Amino acid sequence: MTIQTAAPTPVTATPWLALGALGLATFATVTTELMPSGVLPTMSRDLGVSTAAGGLLVTAWALTIVLTSLLLVRSTSAVRRRTLVVGAMVVVAAANVGTALAPTFALAIGARIAAAGAHGLFWAVVVAYAASLVDPSKVGRALAVVLAGPTFAGLVGLPAGAAVADAVGWRPLFASLAVVVVVVAAVVWTVVPDAPRSAAPAAATGGWDRSAKPVLLTAIAGGLVLVGHFAVFTFVAPLTAAHVGDGAVPTMLLVLGVGGLVGTLVSGQVVDRWPGAAYPVSAALFVASLAGLALGPTYWVVAAVWGVLVGLFPVALQSRVMAQASPGFRDQAGAIVMTVLNLGLALGAALGSAVTAVADVVAVPLWAAALAALAAVPLAMASRSARDAG
Structure with a gap:
């Protein structure tokens, strides 16, 4: 027998403000994901490694998500959705601070791995969370708003971040990203309706x-x-x-x-x-x-x-x-x-x-x-x- 908790009742009016907040959240987290690509030469040089070795900052991110996403989703199924999304964003922000302060390449990779694990959990949950807020006939439009975040991260977030890094350095950039993620997390906590924990899967x-x-x-x-x-x-x-x-x-x-x-x-x-x-x-x-x-x-x-x-x-x-x-x-x-x-x-x-x-x-x-x-x-x-x- 499958034990399920009640899903949130979709509202008749589409909650555009809540969906927009989740779109800002995806923008902030994906900007964090992409940023090493925009500052890789400088970041690698400051951490004492070649640009090729610095590419491991990107590889480690992807590998962490592949290895941890399913495990983290299953282990956090009892946590309410808003708490989980905001908590994952706080971990991403803390990891950005860790990246900004990392004195060695190994510690920078460790911070990126922590951010990647939280990012994978965030993304696994946020799509279902957004879908639960609307009528099934409007899921496509809801996801379009939320998934606009990554598009704007590539169009705006990455080039803006690269410009900031050119002006003040990559460490202040990652510290600034931490602030952005925390501010957006606060917005999500304030305007997005809460949802119960995930219904228990049959497995x-x-x-x-x-x-x-x-x-x-x-x-x-x-x-x-x-x-x-x-x-x-x-x-x-x-x-x-x-x-x-x-x-x-x-x-x-x-x-x-x-x-x-x-x-x-x-x-x-x-x-x-x-x-x-x-x-x-x-x-x-x-x-x-x-x-x-x-x-x-x-x-x-x-x-x-x-x-x-x-x-x-x-x-x-x-x-x-x-x-x-x-x-x-x-x-x-x-x-x-x-x-x-x-x-x-x-x-x-x-x-x-x-x-x-x-x-x-x-x-x-x-x-x-x-x-x-x-x-x-x-x-x-x-x-x-x-x-x-x-």
């Missing part, structure tokens, strides 16, 4: 949650698409240079950023209007856009489509997973998506590196598209499994 009471299989298959399909995406994105600078010249790289990054913003803005309406089709169609378009990046004459058009899908696809994926997951499995489903996302990042970069080692960089999009196309298999299996579970 915790001796059974197997029936929604686990379709959720896992859907996440695997998304993971394959993300492997293809990160394989190309990791090498987007040399790929763009090969097709249209070195001087076009900043323009390409701008196209992707603006496209991602547009995709995020329209994603809620798209997902809520076509809840069944949004995820598989966006996945198919993602595969097509990756393949199209191998074609020089249409590069800019395809790049614009790719950018829009970068903003649209995560909302479609998360909405599909939330729709498939039982109330007791939603937080664990969020952890599965976080794990898949970070595996996709690592494996995608590895795929791109392997292809460029044996072929020209212009071959990367075709290999990436071929691998991403395999998502059709788990996607079909997930649809069948969801019908059986329902």
Whole structure:
């Protein structure tokens, strides 16, 4: 028998203020995640390591999330959602202080590992939390608001942080980030309605949650698409240079950023209007856009489509997973998506590196598209499994 606590009753009016606060929270935490990439040379030099070794600050973050997200979600299932989200943000803030004060590279890595664990837990919970605040017919729009945070973190947070670091140094930057995260955490605590602890999943009471299989298959399909995406994105600078010249790289990054913003803005309406089709169609378009990046004459058009899908696809994926997951499995489903996302990042970069080692960089999009196309298999299996579970 599955023991469940009552879920919060969704309100008729969409709580935009609460969703906006959660969007600010995702902005603050993802800015923390991305920041070493913007200050890596200076940070590595000050900590006495090479830039290549400094890259471990990024690798350790992703690996920590892969290894800890599910475990942390299960071990905190008795904690109320607002307390858990705010608590995770406080840990991220404290770890930012630790990073700012770290006298050695080892201690800086330790602080980043602590932040990554809290970040993974935060992200596993925040999507289900946001979905619980609205009517099921508005989940797409709710998640679009919350998931706008990462888009703005890349467009605004990272370049602004890099500018601050250039002016005053990376240590004051991380100290400032700690303050930002704490302030946003206070806003979340003040304006976001509380929610009970997560309903206990069947697995915790001796059974197997029936929604686990379709959720896992859907996440695997998304993971394959993300492997293809990160394989190309990791090498987007040399790929763009090969097709249209070195001087076009900043323009390409701008196209992707603006496209991602547009995709995020329209994603809620798209997902809520076509809840069944949004995820598989966006996945198919993602595969097509990756393949199209191998074609020089249409590069800019395809790049614009790719950018829009970068903003649209995560909302479609998360909405599909939330729709498939039982109330007791939603937080664990969020952890599965976080794990898949970070595996996709690592494996995608590895795929791109392997292809460029044996072929020209212009071959990367075709290999990436071929691998991403395999998502059709788990996607079909997930649809069948969801019908059986329902």
